[in-house]
């Protein structure tokens with residue numbers, strides 16, 4: 653165990669070395685390329701900060717510690733399962749592995765999962781133009797992510813923050829192979845739990861509501 657961990661650290665140092673070389677080349681030759689590299693890095697770093705501070709790892713593994721083994725690799729033990737009424741739901745692998753993780757999906761599909769709760773595996777890779785099922789190209793019969801994935805709260809984050817999370821998950825995390833068993837759920841893919849009456853409006857009702865002053 654300890655030995656593997658040491659190998660991992662040595663590998664990380666080697667990768668860091670490679671990145672420094674790549675970044676330093678455009679710095680010498682072309683200032684435009686250098687600033688593009690910096691822009692990509694700052695989006696990934698912003699996404700990292702948001703992922704750590706929004707407790708994604710509390711369910712998807714690793715808590716708030718990007719050094720933890722299995723960081724964001726999803727459920728590996730029944731202790732990470734949720735029982736929602738008669739159903740068991742399971743936090744999925746958020747690392748960019750191409751067969752078992754988010755490598756299969758685009759950054760837009762991850763954005764649509766966080767903004768609209770639409771399952772990346774069962775929703776087309778398109779810009780969603782409505783906020784209500786059947787309006788614009790919001791699927792008429794939406795297939796939502798299982799409870800308790802807290803997208804009804806995070807959909808209120810600004811676009812650029814959700815894009816930054818998608819960028820970090822796709823480009824800032826190493827792929828880990830971990831096939832998470834599908835969540836159980838009702839035949840309507842939770843649509844009856846995600847009505848405006850139950851989760852509120854998007855964007856939120858104007859301030860102040862009856863509860864506010």
Ligand code: HEC
Nearest residue numbers: 706707708711741742743744765772797798799800801835
């Ligand atoms: C309270 C637990 C919980 C937290 C916190 C949480 N998730 Fe999830 N998430 C889940 C569960 C459970 C699923 C599986 C849903 C399903 O099977 O339909 C899921 C699924 C997902 C998916 C869909 C993956 C796929 O392959 O379909 C994405 C993307 C995702 N979560 C991103 C995030 C991000 C980003 C954060 C932090 C900002 C986060 N989650 C925090 C519980 C959580």
